[in-house]
Amino acid sequence: MRRTRFYKHMPTSQSFHDNRYLRPLARYLHHHYLWQFNRRTVAGGLAVGLFAGILSPIAQILFASILAMIARVNLPVAAFATLVTNPFTVPPIYYAAYRVGKSLIGSDPGAAEDLDPETMEKIVGAGSLEGGIGNWFANMIDWLQAAGPQLMLGLAIFSVVSAVLGYVLVHVIWQLNSRLRWKRRVRRIQQQMDDCSIKGD
Structure with a gap:
């Protein structure tokens, strides 16, 4: 190039x-x-x-x-x-990061994996923007709060x-x-x- x-x-x-x-x-x-x-x-x-x-x-x-x-x-x-x-790469990257963090320090009660399956599907799935950017952002915030230190690690x-x-x-x-x-x-x-x-x- x-x-x-x-x-x-x-x-x-x-x-x-x-x-x-x-x-x-x-x-x-x-x-x-x-x-x-x-x-x-x-x-x-x-x-x-x-x-x-x-x-x-x-x-x-x-x-x-x-x-x-x-x-x-x-x-x-x-x-x-x-x-x-x-918006297209954040869900898989953040979910993978959470899984890596969880494998290292374990999970706490109420972690991201305990969220409603439909919410997780909207966040991580290929159709994460379905329903509007506002709903996607709200779902992501909820998941980030639940993920906590596992995600940050x-x-x-x-x-x-x-x-x-x-x-x-x-x-x-x-x-x-x-x-x-x-x-x-x-x-x-x-x-x-x-x-x-x-x-x-």
């Missing part, structure tokens, strides 16, 4: 300044390291975005932006990566693991891409030398 296509889908400096939740941070958004696209900043931005997107149930972009400023990583990538959680594990994997993945892809470009350059130079050699003969 060409970089221009990648950049086209990234949030811009203006979009951050226009975001009402980020306006208090506007004076910090001009720092050049927040907008650099290199291996370290992109990998760090992805890690920060995945961490904030999974761990924080609300204000993920604000949380990711603050972490990006502290870590001095790419802000657009961090904001874009928070989209890993959305699972989300903490998921956020850390996903951040580490995202960071490593960017470095691996970046390295492979660099090697590929280097090989292409070597082949191009070799071809030019062969062409010159043929012309010289």
Whole structure:
């Protein structure tokens, strides 16, 4: 994928300044390291975005932006990566996180699994938005309150693991891409030398 296509889908400096939740941070958004696209900043931005997107149930972009400023990583990538959680992915991610947390610390009376089965189906099932976003949100809040520490532990594990994997993945892809470009350059130079050699003969 060409970089221009990648950049086209990234949030811009203006979009951050226009975001009402980020306006208090506007004076910090001009720092050049927040907008650099290199291996370290992109990998760090992805890690920060995945961490904030999974761990924080609300204000993920604000949380990711603050972490990006502290870590001095790419802000657009961090904001874009928070989209890993959305109304379609939150139910399975949160339910899986709850199951992981429950397997580690057990469950309490009145835990999420004791909720009405129909409510659980609406939350976790593929049709989780059926009945309107308001009903889905109310059901999710009820489930989150019942899930308690099991869910938070699972989300903490998921956020850390996903951040580490995202960071490593960017470095691996970046390295492979660099090697590929280097090989292409070597082949191009070799071809030019062969062409010159043929012309010289």
